[in-house]
Amino acid sequence: GENVEQHPSTLSVQEGDSAVIKCTYSDSASNYFPWYKQELGKGPQLIIDIRSNVGEKKDQRIAVTLNKTAKHFSLHITETQPEDSAVYFCAAIIFNTGNQFYFGTGTSLTVIP
């Protein structure tokens, strides 16, 4: 099955700085890569996603890049704010195989005011 690795496990940045979280996956058949943000006491919320036929996607301060050859994708958050503090999970999915999500191990991001 798919194996997703995520780094770093914890990340602290000063408010206004950028944060980058990286994930690698093992199965070249994976074709959908969402990122979820989970705040304390809440369920994961999708913040951005990318499909395998796209190299980059941006939504305001958040961007995701995908390198299919190297089998890695990254989340970029610019101009970080304290409310960005949360745990972030990447995932890799192979469609047509039951939509099973393979989650990364999570990154706990702390934005220091």
Add this chain to the structure above:
Amino acid sequence: DTEVTQTPKHLVMGMTNKKSLKCEQHMGHRAMYWYKQKAKKPPELMFVYSYEKLSINESVPSRFSPECPNSSLLNLHLHALQPEDSALYLCASSQDTVSSYNEQFFGPGTRLTVL
């Protein structure tokens, strides 16, 4: 309405109790999921229902029994649980299990404590 609701928010139960977790969505989704999440870990898939039929059971112990009464509701029946079953139980839904753009919407979870 892009919301998945779960009840109760918190549940404390003894090892001999029987309880149920409930999940509801009104997005017309035909796939629903149960996940278990331990602290500081990613969600672990337990069950997948597709068109009200169980399609994936990730070797979950029989003390967890899922039920999908209709396309909007998903239950998880709990019986004779162990303290190590204490976790956050998340429900999610998606359009189906095969579409090529298939975001999973997660509920807020039920925090379960087994004494």
